[in-house]
Structure formats: C-alpha cells, structure tokens
Amino acid sequence: MLPVQADIGKPDDVKALFAAVAREFGRLDVLFNNAGMGTPAVPMEDLRYEQWSAVVAVNLTGSFLCAQEAIRTMKEQNPQGGRIINNGSISAHAPRPNSAPYTATKHAITGLTKSIALDQRAFRIACSQIDIGNAATEMTERMASGVLQANGTMAAEPRMDVTHVAEAVVYMATLPLDANVLFMTVMATNMPLVGRG
Numbered sequence: 643m644l645p646v647q648a649d650i651g652k653p654d655d656v657k658a659l660f661a662a663v664a665r666e667f668g669r670l671d672v673l674f675n676n677a678g679m680g681t682p683a684v685p686m687e688d689l690r691y692e693q694w695s696a697v698v699a700v701n702l703t704g705s706f707l708c709a710q711e712a713i714r715t716m717k718e719q720n721p722q723g724g725r726i727i728n729n730g731s732i733s734a735h736a737p738r739p740n741s742a743p744y745t746a747t748k749h750a751i752t753g754l755t756k757s758i759a760l761d762q763r764a765f766r767i768a769c770s771q772i773d774i775g776n777a778a779t780e781m782t783e784r785m786a787s788g789v790l791q792a793n794g795t796m797a798a799e800p801r802m803d804v805t806h807v808a809e810a811v812v813y814m815a816t817l818p819l820d821a822n823v824l825f826m827t828v829m830a831t832n833m834p835l836v837g838r839g
Contacts, residue, residue, distance in 0.1 A: 650677055650704030660711040669719045672815045673712040675705040675728045675751075683740040683790060694743050701747035702754075709758055709769075716767050723766025723819050727811060728755045732775040732827065732835050739790045752825075759824060768822040770814050775829030777804040791834065802830040 644666045648655040663670055679700045681693045709726050716724035730751045737745035751771065758769035776782055778801040788796040810828045817823065829835055 650708055651699030653707055656707040656711055660715060664715060670712055670715045671724050673708060673726045674811060675708055677704050678729060680744040685740055686742045697743035698747055702750050705751060705754060713762060713767060717765050725815060726758055726769045727814055728771045730771040730773040732773050732829060734773055736835060739792060766819050768819055770823050771825050772810060773827040774807050775835055776801045776833045777807045778802060779804055800830040800832040
C-alpha cells in the first residue's frame with residue numbers, strides 16, 4: 643500500500659499521484675475512481691455556485707483527470723493495457739430529490755465510462771462502471787433513520803453490507819482484459835430504486 647495525499651480536482655496533484663505509483667510499483671493495472679461527494683439536499687435554486695463546483699471537481703473532473711493519467715500510464719507500460727472502474731451510483735439511473743449536482747455528475751460518469759471503453763479498446767484498456775445503492779457506510783447512516791422520497795415523504799431505506807461492493811469491484815478488476823463488465827449495479831435488494839421517481 644502506498645498512501646499519497648492529493649486533491650483529485652487539481653491536475654498537478656493527480657500527475658504527482660500517478661508519478662508516485664509509477665515509481666513505487668512500475669506499472670498500473672487497475673484504477674478505481676471512487677472519490678465522490680454530494681451537497682445538502684436543498685432545492686437547486688438554493689445551492690451556492692461553490693457547492694456545485696466542489697461536487698463537479700471531485701465527482702467528474704477528478705475521475706477525468708485520474709482516468710487521463712491512468713490511460714497515459716497504461717498505454718506506455720509493457721505489457722500495454724489495464725482496467726479503469728468508475729463508481730457511478732444508482733443516481734446515474736434515477737435521482738433522489740434535491741440532488742442535482744450529484745446526479746448530474748453521476749450521469750456524466752456514464753458518458754465518460756462509455757467514451758473510455760470505446761476510445762481505449764485498441765490499447766487493451768477496459769473501462770467499467772459500478773453503480774452502488776445503499777451500501778452501509780458512514781455516508782448512508784441517515785438512510786437507516788429516514789430520507790426524503792420522491793413523493794415528499796420520509797422513509798427509512800434498507801442498506802447492504804459494503805463488503806458486497808468490495809467483492810463486486812474485485813470481480814470486475816480481476817477479469818482478463820479480453821472480458822469486461824461494462825455496467826454493474828449492486829444494491830440493497832429492497833431499496834426503492836426500481837419504481838423510484
């Protein structure tokens with residue numbers, strides 16, 4: 643393990659991060675773009691520009707910059723290639739109320755995933771997206787007591803053990819480069835995704 647402090651929304655920090663990985667390990671086989679953030683659940687007209695910009699910088703620009711550096715590294719190494727896994731979110735399919743910045747960036751991640759998967763085929767670089775729903779982490783603690791639903795009510799939502807997400811990512815990461823899971827959704831079985839909205 644090599645811990646490196648970096649602001650993934652800043653190109654120079656990302657370049658330094660990937661240079662450190664290259665020095666330490668000599669190659670890069672998998673990038674998991676997992677950094678993400680949201681904003682308080684407030685109406686879009688009440689969001690400050692700074693809140694919008696912060697979410698876009700982490701969720702979208704950070705994923706772009708990290709993928710860009712990973713692609714450069716994966717193209718240059720011998721043997722060539724590798725895998726990029728982007729953390730989308732079930733918000734890439736259906737938004738929660740008052741989540742415009744998070745939802746917009748997660749929809750954008752889907753476009754980024756498809757573009758990388760298409761443009762990097764010739765270089766043995768596979769790209770995937772995992773969309774996660776209600777993994778039990780600190781970020782989803784509030785769901786256990788109740789979150790705003792599309793119909794305006796508050797309701798507790800089921801969560802699943804985050805270990806299942808880790809197992810799914812490991813499965814995607816360990817496939818040979820001639821196989822790819824382009825999109826995978828792993829979610830708490832009884833959460834209100836199907837039918838949401």
